[in-house]
Amino acid sequence: MDRQQVEKTALLARLKLSESEVVKFTDQLTGLLDYVAILNEIDTDDVEPMAHAVEVSNVLRDDEPVASLARDDALSNAPKTDGVYFLVPPILTEG
Amino acid sequence: MHHTIVIGLETHVQLLTKSKLFCGCVNRFNPENPNTQTCPVCLGLPGSLPVMNREAFLLSVKTGLALNCDISQFTKWDRKQYYYPDLPKAYQISQYDLPFSHDGFLEAEVEGQGVKRVGIIRAHLEEDAGKNMHDETGGGRDSHVDLNRCGTPLLEIVTEPDLRSAAEAKAYLDELKLLLNYLGVSDCNMQEGSLRCDANINLHIHGDDGSKIATPIVEVKNLNSFRGVEQAIDYEANRQLEIYEETGRKLGDPGVHKETRGWDANRSVTFGQRSKEEASDYRYLPDPDLVPITLTADEIDEIRQALCEFPADRRRRFSEAFELSAYDVSVIVNQGAEFANYFETVAAECGDGKQAANWCTQDVQRELNERSVAIGEFPIGAVALGTLLAKVVANEITTKSAREVFAELLESEAIEPTAALAQIDQIIEERGLAIVSDTGELEGVVETVLAGNQKIADDFRSGKQGAIGPLIGQVMREVKGADAKVVRQMLIEKIGK
Structure with a gap:
């Protein structure tokens, strides 16, 4: 894991890292990946990739509507609202 | 290039x-x-x-x-x-x-x-x-x-x-x-x-x-x-x-x-x-x-079996079953499933695919456009229209009369299917639209009209084919629902005697 990869990962996760954090995480993440890389020693050529950790399938529900949250409740955790909409910093559509 | x-x-x-x-x-x-x-x-x-x-x-x-x-x-x-x-x-x-x-x-x-x-x-x-x-x-x-x-x-x-x-x-x-x-x-x-x-x-x-x-x-x-x-x-x-x-x-x-x-x-x-x-x-x-x-x-097969008929299959089936042109079929099928179902019922009721297609794509479609509604909200049900058209097909009323009935049915919004059928008969009765091809009933009227129009009859005898038009008109006014073809035939026969 190099510095660039850490910076990209941080960007994708919307994390702002300080210079010392970049150095620290580069080191830590490299260690992590090296450790997990032990798994690469296993020959998985004839093993089908696992789609899910539990051996269960076909969990479905009937198409029946249930009550939604009241708007006030839905908005209650948002950092900014006008009582009707969630408000977010302006999104540019045309660049 | x-x-x-x-x-x-x-x-x-x-x-x-x-x-x-x-x-x-x-x-x-x-x-x-x-x-x-x-x-x-x-x-x-x-x-x-x-x-x-x-x-x-x-x-x-x-x-x-x-x-x-x-x-x-x-x-x-x-x-x-x-x-x-x-x-x-x-x-x-x-x-x-x-x-x-x-x-x-x-x-x-x-x-x-x-x-x-x-x-x-x-x-x-x-x-x-x-x-x-x-x-x-x-x-x-x-x-x-x-x-x-x-x-x-x-x-x-x-x-x-x-x-x-x-x-x-x-x-x-x-x-x-x-x-x-x-x-x-x-x-x-x-x-x-x-x-x-x-x-x-x-x-x-x-x-x-x-x-x-x-x-x-x-x-x-x-x-x-x-x-x-x-x-x-x-x-x-x-x-x-x-x-x-x-x-x-x-x-x-x-x-x-x-x-x-x-x-x-x-x-x-x-x-x-x-x-x-x-x-x-x-x-x-x-x-x-x-x-x-x-x-x-x-399970996949079961879902497949339960699928509806697709538009392409329906076009094929309509053109074979009702002997319609590719164009007519497309116009009907492309209006959506509801419209195609409507047409199919009309065609089955009246027994004439071309007649049903003409009415659905012209008279019905025109009304839908004017009212900006879908076929589901159309006041005349498919069975009612089919029944009406069956009378045209059976030569019981003329296409012109059918349009009269259609227009009157449109005035009465969303009629019950059974009530609509009774109403069709009632309108035909009230307006005297039933085609009278019973020559006995027509005979007297034709003779009266001829007697009052000797000059026109003479013109016709001397070769003026067009002269007969006004005579047909007069008879038709007397006997609403008279079949114009029958009247014409009777007039020609009587003038010729």
């Missing part, structure tokens, strides 16, 4: 379920009441868990089968991760490497060109995002987010790059929309965003020496009308050709990436969109909250 336009379409279709894809919130277009159809699941609150809607999956499989796709016996859901305010979880639940269907095709009739087979790469099921509304004034105010739509079921249908013109794209979309209408999978209401389209467009430029160069691929987003799709394709073709001639840039050159452009319907141009930095790094991973779905071959 000449060029070919190469187009692939990605169509997003909202499914007609009662509830959302992974939660029980109602699935309904409701912009008047923003943020009233949400819950912890679609708001992405911690600790909430999605559960798959059975009906949404069934509708998807039906569509896949109708698109001649292979249906996967094992399918799973993945997280597509990106940050955008209309998606509070910061990932969309979608399907990545194991979609529920793949490798199909749809055939569409392209005007003046014949049938075009369009390959379908895949169709997969995913959740829709909410809706962002931006400050259009440029004042830089906050964007508004409505999450009513967030988590509603969306089917994405991806074609091969098989389309070669705006007309072909339009034909494909028309046929797709019709198919979805017949399947009852989506209402395809474009104003409400039930059907949205992205187009991947580039050019193959063929040199005179047989060489072929491809221009960089452009994905045009935000196409929310079929007209927009056509215009965007033509616009892009011209734009890409100009840029190629200027710069020579082609697909595969270093630094050339797929470009995303938006469609401005007001100015009819595409415009460059800020590429989502490196956000195209979606980091798909299997969603641990949802387990896979498996289907046996028997």
Whole structure:
């Protein structure tokens, strides 16, 4: 894991890292990946990739509507609202 | 040098379920009441868990089968991760490497060109995002987010790059929309965003020496009308050709990436969109909250058996069963399943497909257009119209009289089917529209009219064929519903004696 990869990962996760954090995480993440890389020693050529950790399938529900949250409740955790909409910093559509 | 336009379409279709894809919130277009159809699941609150809607999956499989796709016996859901305010979880639940269907095709009739087979790469099921509304004034105010739509079921249908013109794209979309209408999978209401389209467009430029160069691929987003799709394709073709001639840039050159452009319907141009930095790094991973779905071959077969008749099959059957022209059949079938059903009942009742087709595509269609209603809200039921037309076919009333009855039936809104039949008989009775071909009843009237018009009779005898017209008119006024042909015949016979 190099510095660039850490910076990209941080960007994708919307994390702002300080210079010392970049150095620290580069080191830590490299260690992590090296450790997990032990798994690469296993020959998985004839093993089908696992789609899910539990051996269960076909969990479905009937198409029946249930009550939604009241708007006030839905908005209650948002950092900014006008009582009707969630408000977010302006999104540019045309660049 | 000449060029070919190469187009692939990605169509997003909202499914007609009662509830959302992974939660029980109602699935309904409701912009008047923003943020009233949400819950912890679609708001992405911690600790909430999605559960798959059975009906949404069934509708998807039906569509896949109708698109001649292979249906996967094992399918799973993945997280597509990106940050955008209309998606509070910061990932969309979608399907990545194991979609529920793949490798199909749809055939569409392209005007003046014949049938075009369009390959379908895949169709997969995913959740829709909410809706962002931006400050259009440029004042830089906050964007508004409505999450009513967030988590509603969306089917994405991806074609091969098989389309070669705006007309072909339009034909494909028309046929797709019709198919979805017949399947009852989506209402395809474009104003409400039930059907949205992205187009991947580039050019193959063929040199005179047989060489072929491809221009960089452009994905045009935000196409929310079929007209927009056509215009965007033509616009892009011209734009890409100009840029190629200027710069020579082609697909595969270093630094050339797929470009995303938006469609401005007001100015009819595409415009460059800020590429989502490196956000195209979606980091798909299997969603641990949802387990896979498996289907046996028997289960797939069962769904296949229960499918409705597709538009293409119905066109074929109508043209054979009712001996109609390809044009008539298309006009009827392309109006949607309800209209085609209406026609079929009318035709069965009156026993004359051509008669039924004429009335449905002209008289009925004209009224529907004037009233701006669908056939379901038309006041005259199919059985009533069929019964009325049966009387024309049996020569009991004239077509002109049938129009009179039709007009009167239209005045009385939404009549009960049985009441309508009684009303038809009543109108015919009251207006004396029944064709009187009983010569006994006519005889006296014909003689009286002849006696009062000796001069005209003489004119006719001396060869003036047209002279008989007014006489027929007089008899018809006396005996409403008299068959003009019979009257004419009787007059000629009597004058000749």
